[in-house]
Amino acid sequence: MFSHRHTLRCARFAARRYMASSTAQNPIPATFLRGGTSKGIFLHRDNLPADRDQWPRIFLGIMGSPDKEQLNGMGGGVSSLSKICVVSPGSPEQQAQGIAVEYTFVQVGVRDSSIDYSGNCGNLSSMIGVFASDEGICAPPPPGAASHTVRSFNTNTLKVIDTTFPVAESYAALDLPETSIAGVPGKASTILMEFVHPAGARTGKLLPSGSSLDILEIPASPTQTRQLRVSYVDATNPTVFVGSTELSEFLSFDEYVAGSASSAAATSVSETLELIRQRGAERMGLDPSAQAQPKIAVLSAPDKADLEEGVDIVVHALSMGVLHRTVPMTVGLCLGVAANVHGTLGWELVQQARSTSGKPLGEDMVRIRHPSGLVDVGAKFAEDGSVKSATVVRTGRRLMKGVVWW
Template identity: 35%
Template structure:
């Protein structure tokens, strides 16, 4: 096609997200030119992303940039990009745990990482966003990823083969500390005088965990409606930005919005209670450790982000946090933290320790599924 060049491309579902998979060597170097390439490929800025291949929602406007790693302790380097939909912005601050589930299988299927012909494969992933490692384990046959299986994850119809993600020392990826404010609980005072209790946890992704008891109408139906302009949006964004500025994540004069700055993430927590999922299924409060509602790019997440689950699961295990205070006490010694969310229930196994009086997250394990959707070439203007 005249005036365009072809770029290798694939779209994969990883967990409850869809990501555009690209190779680092096919893109311009890091900087404005690469950002513009990603915006063009996905079709931003435009609320429908009609001129690109983006999915026009926060969970489907995502990119994974991959390359063979030169590190001795990793097989593949992976950079996650959250592409804004209605703004010309690309955010490399966070990682996406769901898209991470597609990285290992994609790397195997495209020959980036050779594996044994049959059995279980382990791909060692270095995530450049957080500077942390993820070990991805999954079934292979004839040297390729096996997508079919009987594993069910909330928010995804049908079944698939399990992709086991082991996040190694995921704490401190954004700030260098598990509790970057120095406190297990902080109070955030808004412009109107209201005060909210939060725990700020940097594990997986830097997250602000809000005590839902301080919020009114936190569990109304808009949390389950992807298209709703839910009433808590402005309040949560003010809390999120207050913590971001406290941690010097933004320049003092910088204009910050939910669509342009993904960190910190924000989640509302509450104690287990009866509710229905987005598909109308009842959730037994005795089966969950904690109930959570995450917000991504200013909109309620339809399920729960994996990297956000890392921070939440860690907080539930550490006395003194908002998560610990609201968690089901009968689940204190369970192997996994069961997060109740709009999509259902998600287990997250977490190991924390307190060497020398400083809490740290040693490892987190989560089970996802993944599937290749399309592979080919995307046209990029010269």
């Protein structure tokens, strides 16, 4: 029987031979991986042009954008399937600090030609260590080790992430029936992610406005304005949090989530949420035209059935202007941090839920309900109130390895 390492070496050799012999002008060695509830193309930095100005046309070609179906590429027509990670070994200075890998996350537009480097993807980040280990970008696990931890540096947010995954025969073992995550069928190996010092990923501050709660004024009609309570939090990725109860007072938000709103009502909800996001971006000192950052998430109190499952809070998040089928993991992690910061909307809702359910008020693990199920996220704080880490469990799967055309 061939070992997993042997199979990977053969795949790399075949890709190099194909590159040398093919008459096509542009195949690039690539690996297609699922991480959490996202899928994406993983590339070696050395296989891309040194001039980053040439990257956009390559990435658009790989994904098949712009096209709502992305039929000519590897994308799946939604933002969670239109992603790329560019990976390289850490610099000598980084490696001296224990950072083995550096990577850049790329959000590729589906219906347009946007290439966004402004944020990170928590789901695909869970597979950076696995990819680096498979490709020999980082040191292999010690002989006989049952698990391996790879420390990576994300260039988008300038943050460090540790991923720990099980190993067998010195390679990442992803098919152990250990855990399941909402939105993905079946069980797989546990990948533990720890975002180190995640606060201020884009703005340099956990609370970019200086307050845990802000009042945002927006037009509700041609003659009226509305004041909304919002929280601006920047942990793993900056996010604008707003409450569903206040939105539902003047928008068909529940119908929008259920998919039953008229086209006009759904358009009104989308436009209003984008306006809130843009106003929030300005308040956070970010570019309001960069649709990927900040994210916007609508928070709700759990109902009776949710409380029986230990749910602390319910979230509906948008990604690139579209209601997300699950929750972007960086938004989930940001919410996990926010729920432990006194005075934020997340903190208020979690405290209310725990007062009703009897769950300990001070527990730092937060159970979130999103459109596809549940996820538990955690946050650890130092004595001075700074965020030491944010933690979540993901799973992943190898899907394909070879070359990709652009």
